Amino acid sequence: MQNLWYNNHRAAKNVYALTYKETKMSKIFTPFTVKNLTLKNRVVMAPMSMYCAPDSVPTKWHETHYATRAVGGVGLILIEAVATSPEGRISDTELGIWDDGKGRALEPLVSRIHENGAKAGIQLNHAGRKCDVPGAAVEAPSPLPYDANAPVPAEMTAEDIRQTVNEFRQAAGRAHQAGFDVLEIHAAHGYLLNQFLSPLTNRRGDAYGGPPENRARLLGEVLDAVSLAWPADKPVFVRVTAEDYMDGGNLPADLAQLLNIAKRAGNGIDVVDVSTGGLVPVTPKAFPGYQLPHAKIIKERTGLPVIGGGLLTTAAEAENAAADGMDLVFLGRELLRNPYWLFGAAKELGENLTWPAQYERAKPR
Numbered sequence: 233m234q235n236l237w238y239n240n241h242r243a244a245k246n247v248y249a250l251t252y253k254e255t256k257m258s259k260i261f262t263p264f265t266v267k268n269l270t271l272k273n274r275v276v277m278a279p280m281s282m283y284c285a286p287d288s289v290p291t292k293w294h295e296t297h298y299a300t301r302a303v304g305g306v307g308l309i310l311i312e313a314v315a316t317s318p319e320g321r322i323s324d325t326e327l328g329i330w331d332d333g334k335g336r337a338l339e340p341l342v343s344r345i346h347e348n349g350a351k352a353g354i355q356l357n358h359a360g361r362k363c364d365v366p367g368a369a370v371e372a373p374s375p376l377p378y379d380a381n382a383p384v385p386a387e388m389t390a391e392d393i394r395q396t397v398n399e400f401r402q403a404a405g406r407a408h409q410a411g412f413d414v415l416e417i418h419a420a421h422g423y424l425l426n427q428f429l430s431p432l433t434n435r436r437g438d439a440y441g442g443p444p445e446n447r448a449r450l451l452g453e454v455l456d457a458v459s460l461a462w463p464a465d466k467p468v469f470v471r472v473t474a475e476d477y478m479d480g481g482n483l484p485a486d487l488a489q490l491l492n493i494a495k496r497a498g499n500g501i502d503v504v505d506v507s508t509g510g511l512v513p514v515t516p517k518a519f520p521g522y523q524l525p526h527a528k529i530i531k532e533r534t535g536l537p538v539i540g541g542g543l544l545t546t547a548a549e550a551e552n553a554a555a556d557g558m559d560l561v562f563l564g565r566e567l568l569r570n571p572y573w574l575f576g577a578a579k580e581l582g583e584n585l586t587w588p589a590q591y592e593r594a595k596p597r
Contacts, residue, residue, distance in 0.1 A: 258581040259554035260547075260561060264307070266502050266537065268465040269413055271307035271351055274554055275574060276539055278564040279355040279416070279471075281312040281326060288321065288328035289337035295344045301567055302348035303588055305574035308560070309350050310469075310505075311341070313357035313418055314407075316399040319368045320358035320424070329356070330399065335406030342411040353414030354407045355471065356400060356458075360424030361385040361433070373428045374435040379513045393440065393450060396424070400454045405461035415462050416469040417454060421510030425451050426473050429490055430511055432481045444486070448493040455499035467502035469539070470494075474526035475508040477516050484526040488533035495534075503560070504530055505539040518542065520549050528557055547577035
């Protein structure tokens with residue numbers, strides 16, 4: 233297992249746990265603008281699958297779940313991974329957007345997020361070899377199973393790849409029609425686009441495998457395709473796995489190179505959402521802020537804004553991450569535990585956050 237990056241940045245364990253030193257204005261409560269989108273603050277709810285959509289459409293649970301975080305003041309809510317095709321689902325209870333009906337089914341969810349004060353983003357995904365849908369035709373760049381218990385996926389043909397690119401394009405159009413403010417392409421956590429990017433899972437000998445220029449080709453084609461259906465004034469995010477945690481896998485500098493190849497005039501990457509792991513069954517040694525050094529490298533080498541995080545829980549951790557160069561800061565499990573996290577963070581950082589009128593009586597004085 234590759235521990236070089238972890239060992240070189242052990243000191244980061246302490247950097248993001250520092251006590252917040254009060255300044256004139258806290259960083260996480262300042263607005264952030266990219267293209268036509270202005271977020272009221274820099275806190276992003278990370279996509280987290282709920283696995284409770286038996287028909288691959290949102291339920292009342294989804295509406296309540298996301299609307300609650302909007303009420304809690306989150307600037308941008310990136311909803312869970314949404315599959316671009318039936319065989320692209322992680323499970324048979326994952327949301328989907330592979331037809332117009334499923335696109336329309338997302339509209340009430342977007343409306344609930346908007347009416348409660350947040351912006352809404354959708355994460356488009358194809359699971360590749362990590363598809364766990366019973367009876368699905370599992371496909372991947374190479375016929376390598378995820379683990380000993382997983383099926384051997386079929387190696388995708390050139391036609392399969394063209395079809396997948398077209399499905400991302402169609403999904404982007406439906407996402408725009410549903411009213412989403414941000415489109416995020418999921419190229420992380422061991423799913424299909426991540427599988428093409430990594431030499432550990434991409435053993436192809438054609439134009440989609442081998443050197444970085446080839447491994448980045450599919451991501452570039454997906455970006456080209458979605459630019460035809462997604463308005464140019466709306467931002468496109470890409471989520472990446474910046475470390476595979478195994479010898480021979482990608483490191484942050486590799487991902488920066490791959491992103492620089494994939495982005496080009498006309499297709500646009502506006503923000504990189506930086507995560508790690510998920511490609512192979514290895515659990516990283518995680519600590520608060522453990523993915524932030526990866527995001528800094530990618531920001532420096534691509535010149536793109538980044539979203540960083542990784543087990544952040546306190547206001548001081550989030551504030552220090554933003555002060556250290558993160559354009560946006562994502563929270564995941566902490567927002568599951570506490571959807572009103574920003575209310576407490578504002579008090580701790582000395583910000584006079586406007587509370588919903590219905591909750592005003594509970595605001596600390």
